[in-house]
Amino acid sequence: MFKVFAEVSSDLERFGARVKNEIDSLGRECELNPPRLQHFDAWGRRVDQIITCTAWKRMKEFSAEEGLVAEAYERRYSNWSRIYQIAKLFLFAPSSGLFSCPLAMTDGVAKVIESLGVPKLLEDVYARLTSRDPGQFWTSGQWMTERRGGSDVGNGTETVAQPLLDGTYSLHGLKWFTSATDSDVALTLARILAADGQVEQGSKGLSLFYLKVRDAEGKLNKIEIHRLKDKLGTRQLPTAELFLDGAKALRISAEGRGVATIAHMLTITRIHNAIGAVAFMRRMIHMARDYVTKREAFGKLLKDHPLHTQTLARMEVQTRGVFLLLMEMGRLLGLEETEKATVQDQHMLRLLTPVVKLYTGKQAVAVISEGLECFGGQGFMEDTGLTTLARDAQVFTIWEGTTNILSLDVLRSIAKSGGKVLDAFFSTAQAKLEVALGAPELEPSVQTVQKALHKLRLFTREMGLKGEEGMQLSARDFAYTLARIYGGVLLLEHAARPSASATDIFTAQRWCQQDLCLVDREDKAGSYSPAAASLDHALVFGG
Numbered sequence: 001m002f003k004v005f006a007e008v009s010s011d012l013e014r015f016g017a018r019v020k021n022e023i024d025s026l027g028r029e030c031e032l033n034p035p036r037l038q039h040f041d042a043w044g045r046r047v048d049q050i051i052t053c054t055a056w057k058r059m060k061e062f063s064a065e066e067g068l069v070a071e072a073y074e075r076r077y078s079n080w081s082r083i084y085q086i087a088k089l090f091l092f093a094p095s096s097g098l099f100s101c102p103l104a105m106t107d108g109v110a111k112v113i114e115s116l117g118v119p120k121l122l123e124d125v126y127a128r129l130t131s132r133d134p135g136q137f138w139t140s141g142q143w144m145t146e147r148r149g150g151s152d153v154g155n156g157t158e159t160v161a162q163p164l165l166d167g168t169y170s171l172h173g174l175k176w177f178t179s180a181t182d183s184d185v186a187l188t189l190a191r192i193l194a195a196d197g198q199v200e201q202g203s204k205g206l207s208l209f210y211l212k213v214r215d216a217e218g219k220l221n222k223i224e225i226h227r228l229k230d231k232l233g234t235r236q237l238p239t240a241e242l243f244l245d246g247a248k249a250l251r252i253s254a255e256g257r258g259v260a261t262i263a264h265m266l267t268i269t270r271i272h273n274a275i276g277a278v279a280f281m282r283r284m285i286h287m288a289r290d291y292v293t294k295r296e297a298f299g300k301l302l303k304d305h306p307l308h309t310q311t312l313a314r315m316e317v318q319t320r321g322v323f324l325l326l327m328e329m330g331r332l333l334g335l336e337e338t339e340k341a342t343v344q345d346q347h348m349l350r351l352l353t354p355v356v357k358l359y360t361g362k363q364a365v366a367v368i369s370e371g372l373e374c375f376g377g378q379g380f381m382e383d384t385g386l387t388t389l390a391r392d393a394q395v396f397t398i399w400e401g402t403t404n405i406l407s408l409d410v411l412r413s414i415a416k417s418g419g420k421v422l423d424a425f426f427s428t429a430q431a432k433l434e435v436a437l438g439a440p441e442l443e444p445s446v447q448t449v450q451k452a453l454h455k456l457r458l459f460t461r462e463m464g465l466k467g468e469e470g471m472q473l474s475a476r477d478f479a480y481t482l483a484r485i486y487g488g489v490l491l492l493e494h495a496a497r498p499s500a501s502a503t504d505i506f507t508a509q510r511w512c513q514q515d516l517c518l519v520d521r522e523d524k525a526g527s528y529s530p531a532a533a534s535l536d537h538a539l540v541f542g543g
């Protein structure tokens, strides 16, 4: 590990300088020159051309040159390659003008293709998605959401796939949200039309398809771009409504295995979401920390007002905690991709992916909002560029699965593994805490986490008896509990290293002072009981 770090750290410094000197201004340009849609050319022909600025196009070249997707697949540094890629994306994301979004989806599609064993028909696509050559590099979209539902994809998908004689399919339907619609290719879900014209409803009726968005002449693949979305944030990113009017596509999953196959992509894009969320938090803190050294109030610099510094310190603790959660995902993913993961690591990866996505998304909104306030009125001004971070951060909680949907995914992972992912959680957390037990200044915090783990274990046993239904109402608090406890465990492990600093120790101590376990078996108010559900209903709808 240390050898790899020594090798990559100088590259990360070089890359960081490039982001600062070259990329950051391009990112701003993307915000100021959002994409637009041209429906007709000068001669009245329907062209549906998405026009993006030069800076956006430059981001694509830059991403290829820097191997922002490739690094994860070349595996030059074995299991550490993912962490290295994540570190680069972490530096890139807040300056990227949201080009980090198409990169997330490109990475996700490469992962799906890899999971299929890179079939011959997809060899060229895979090579392009993971290429370092700007002339070869392709990006991909992920079209899952339809008008009737983006969470409930199984019931919301109306797109049908008509089998063609050559073994391919033509797709017919409307995709309600498609981001980075200027991408070269996409994965999408549809229901195969049987010979009798029927389709199978529900999730089991969905298959996964690969398609090229345009042909070699740039003509759309029987796709109409209805309009670009008018969005609160992510304005740099073309997000469209698409009508598939016979788009030619290749089925790449077994029939009816669309959701399970695209789940490989969801793991990757959810981790990318966490990268964006944590990187935005870090960027906001850097800027707020710089500002306090320049701005004066009441006769002294802001940095000399302890209450203001306390505000920044609280943001810092949250950001350090979620940073370790993010890097833990990178570590686990790297192990899995190089076949070095133990079964316990695999369980942890499955369980923590939704937890880390949902928790970092929510924390990003909170920390970035606090960050805006740190700039006073200037934090509300468009031309500072600060507002972009706030607008864009809001999406981290919505796309790639909302907070509730991911909380339910946590329950799915527990149910599907017969509880093994939770066993892995408890034993991993316990083993990491043992490391921290040797340090006297950490001991009270270790005990706090152990108590929280004990409470969680009792709650899990109790709720387990009630089955998945019984767990649903507690799903959000349960997921937050996993995030807070595991964040504490990682901070303690970090603070227990011989080279840990005093601030590493304070960070761990302070993180552990927050309420770590939000679920309680002895909850007298019965927050998750049917009675509580009916009171919730009365509160919301009772006038």
Ligand code: UCC
Binding pocket: 093, 098, 100, 101, 102, 104, 105, 142, 144, 145, 150, 151, 152, 153, 154, 179, 203, 204, 259, 260, 261, 263, 264, 266, 267, 269, 270, 272, 273, 276, 398, 399, 400, 401, 402, 405, 409, 412, 416
């Ligand atoms: O929003 C989008 C993004 C655009 C931009 C991305 C940028 C990212 C970062 C940028 C950084 C700056 S694209 C759309 C994203 N949409 C979603 O995330 C959908 C949210 N809804 C869900 O996640 C739901 O839970 C569904 C759709 C997965 C539920 O579907 P089903 O069919 O009702 O679920 P089932 O029946 O429980 O699961 C079907 C199969 C099962 O496998 P088998 O059949 O083998 O038992 C599940 O175990 O899929 C498997 N499965 C999973 N496997 C379901 N979810 C997962 C999972 N998360 N991991 C592994």
Ligand code: FAD
Binding pocket: 141, 142, 143, 144, 145, 148, 149, 150, 151, 152, 177, 178, 179, 180, 231, 234, 239, 395, 398, 399, 400, 401, 402, 403, 404, 405
């Ligand atoms: P709904 O599913 O209608 O959810 C509404 C609310 O109900 C949410 O708060 C949700 O948490 C809650 N809810 C739903 N079901 C439950 C439940 N069972 N229990 C508790 N609460 C529940 N999609 C793509 O496929 N590709 C893209 O490229 C893409 N890009 C996007 C870009 C942007 C900027 C945005 C905003 C969205 C994009 N999306 C994309 C769509 C996004 O993935 C969906 O909006 C998201 O998954 C939520 O789906 P929905 O909008 O249908 O909300």
